[in-house]
Amino acid sequence: MFLKTSRYKDARRFEGGNSGDEQGVLRCKGVRPREIGAAVGVIEHVIQEGDRLDLLARHYYGDMRLWWRILDANPDLQSGVEVSLKDRAGDVILIPKAKE
Numbered sequence: 058m059f060l061k062t063s064r065y066k067d068a069r070r071f072e073g074g075n076s077g078d079e080q081g082v083l084r085c086k087g088v089r090p091r092e093i094g095a096a097v098g099v100i101e102h103v104i105q106e107g108d109r110l111d112l113l114a115r116h117y118y119g120d121m122r123l124w125w126r127i128l129d130a131n132p133d134l135q136s137g138v139e140v141s142l143k144d145r146a147g148d149v150i151l152i153p154k155a156k157e
Contacts, residue, residue: 098154099130106146110134118155126153 102113110124118126128134130153 099151101149102152104142104145104148104150106143108142108146110142113152117152120155123155126155127151129153 102117110127111121113127114124115121127150130151134150
């Protein structure tokens with residue numbers, strides 16, 4: 058179902074029901090999280106006011122759609138929702154090389 062170039066192409070399928078389980082957790086069909094290895098070829102970037110993951114990806118990779126590579130290398134960033142980084146000025150994040 059995924060393109061052969063998708064980072065999710067090897068992810069295992071999850072076939073849960075649409076109702077809650079005994080703990081009340083809603084389960085649904087989808088894809089299990091993919092395995093994320095250690096980032097390689099990294100540089101450290103000090104977050105400046107106005108930095109966003111997509112803008113950093115454009116700066117370092119020339120492609121703003123690769124923001125997820127930066128997110129993968131920084132497990133302390135919770136999700137792509139933190140794409141703005143506005144509350145993290147002065148923090149250091151890792152920028153991995155674009156391809157493994």
